Amino acid sequence: MTQTTAIIDIAADEWVAACTASAARGCDVVDWLTAVDTAESLFVLVHLVDPGSSRSEMLRCELNSERPEIASITSWFPGADWHERETHEMFGIDFLGRSQTNALLIRAGDGLSPLRKTAPLDARVRTPWPGQESATGRRRQKLPPGVRAEWTRDE
Amino acid sequence: MSDSTPQRNVIALLPEACTSCMVCVRECPSWCISVESHVEEVSEEGARRPRTVNVLDEFTIDYGLCMYCGICIETCPFDALAWRDSFDYPSGDRQGLRQDAVDLSRWWTTGS
Ligand code: SF4
Ligand code: SF4
Numbered sequence: 001m002t003q004t005t006a007i008i009d010i011a012a013d014e015w016v017a018a019c020t021a022s023a024a025r026g027c028d029v030v031d032w033l034t035a036v037d038t039a040e041s042l043f044v045l046v047h048l049v050d051p052g053s054s055r056s057e058m059l060r061c062e063l064n065s066e067r068p069e070i071a072s073i074t075s076w077f078p079g080a081d082w083h084e085r086e087t088h089e090m091f092g093i094d095f096l097g098r099s100q101t102n103a104l105l106i107r108a109g110d111g112l113s114p115l116r117k118t119a120p121l122d123a124r125v126r127t128p129w130p131g132q133e134s135a136t137g138r139r140r141q142k143l144p145p146g147v148r149a150e151w152t153r154d155e
Numbered sequence: 156m157s158d159s160t161p162q163r164n165v166i167a168l169l170p171e172a173c174t175s176c177m178v179c180v181r182e183c184p185s186w187c188i189s190v191e192s193h194v195e196e197v198s199e200e201g202a203r204r205p206r207t208v209n210v211l212d213e214f215t216i217d218y219g220l221c222m223y224c225g226i227c228i229e230t231c232p233f234d235a236l237a238w239r240d241s242f243d244y245p246s247g248d249r250q251g252l253r254q255d256a257v258d259l260s261r262w263w264t265t266g267s
Contacts, residue, residue, distance in 0.1 A: 130189040131181035145181070 005047070005058045012070055015061050019046060019073045022057045026050040030073075033083035035063075035091040039117040042068055044093060046080070063093065072098035090115040120151040163223045164242040167262035168214055172235035175209035179227035179236060187220035188227060189213075216259060218244070219252040239266025 010018040022028075027048035036043045042065040049056040061070060072095035074081045082104075084095040089103050092113035106112060113119055129144040143149060175192035191213040196205040228236045239262045246252050 127186065130183075130186055131177055134177055144186075 005056050007045075007058045007060050010059050010061045012061050012063065015059075016071050016073055016076065018059055019048065020076050022048045022059065023076065025057070026052065027055060027057045028077075030077045030079040030083065031056065033073075033080050033087060035068075035087050035093055035115070037065075037091065037115065037117045041065065042091070042093075042116075044068075044070055044087065046073070046083075048077075068092060069094040069096055071096050074098050089113075092116060120148075121146060125151050162240055162242075163225060163238055165239050165244055165262050165266060166216055166221075166228065166259065167237050167239045167266050168256060168259035169235045169237075169263050170211055170214065170256050170260050172233045173211050173214065173231075174233055174235075175211045176232065178230050178232060182226050182230045184224060184226065185220045185222050187217040189215045211256065214256040214259060215253055217253045219249050237263070239263070241266045 008018070027050045029049050029051050031047040031049045033044070033046040036045060042063045043060050044063060045058060045060045047056060047058050063070060068091070070093065072080070072084055074084060074095075075097070081098075084098060085104055087093055088095055089106060090113060106114070124144055124147050131144065132142075143152070173190075175190055177190055180188045180190050190211070192209045192211050194207050195210050196207055198205040225238070228238060241262060244254070244258075
């Protein structure tokens with residue numbers, strides 16, 4: 001069964017209010033919370049479900065990709081804790097007002113946000129791309145998909 | 156998807172259909188396909204000048220890297236790749252998991 005949940009766009013300063021309003025409508029369990037970096041924009045998304053029915057709501061907020069921050073919802077949804085930590089670590093988004101944001105997987109202080117489109121894909125830069133040469137020997141496409149020119153300059 | 160859709164077990168190559176266009180090589184997210192080819196001129200009767208065609212020299216899939224996403228099969232503009240049901244091809248070493256054009260084309264007819 002495929003079920004699609006409409007995305008509701010929320011302004012950053014209404015994030016907590018919108019999430020608690022969803023909870024008041026019955027969707028009071030955090031299924032997941034994560035972020036999406038489309039290169040043009042950075043979004044945080046949360047999927048809230050009503051465990052008593054199959055109903056769910058998906059809230060989305062566009063963030064400032066230079067200084068991404070948003071209020072934490074952990075005081076209202078304790079189940080968001082792990083997701084906010086992971087999203088902080090992977091996308092460099094600060095969740096304001098929460099007690100701890102210590103890293104789960106990567107060393108703190110590296111300033112690295114591996115799931116941001118700006119994070120260099122080192123292995124892709126160093127590994128020879130099998131798609132570079134064509135039959136004529138001409139290099140039709142210089143860079144593999146997803147690899148930015150500025151990552152290769154100091155090679 | 157019908158019941159007759161082959162499982163994602165092994166990828167078969169039909170070398171006669173492959174034009175060495177490199178589309179699959181460039182789209183493969185795992186970078187596990189490699190194609191070697193050269194250009195030949197073909198003169199045809201009545202044609203004013205010879206046509207140039209790509210001739211496939213080698214086609215390799217490294218099953219040690221493949222994640223069976225099927226993107227190569229979906230994107231091939233010439234239907235030169237297809238799933239086959241066989242799964243009896245593991246190898247004890249990395250090199251044995253690299254299948255060349257001879258290995259891959261054998262699946263086309265024998266892969267059930
Ligand atoms: S199935 Fe996916 S990973 Fe495997 S060779 Fe095809 S495109 Fe590459
Ligand atoms: S996309 Fe198809 S025709 Fe092109 S190189 Fe790959 S297998 Fe050959």
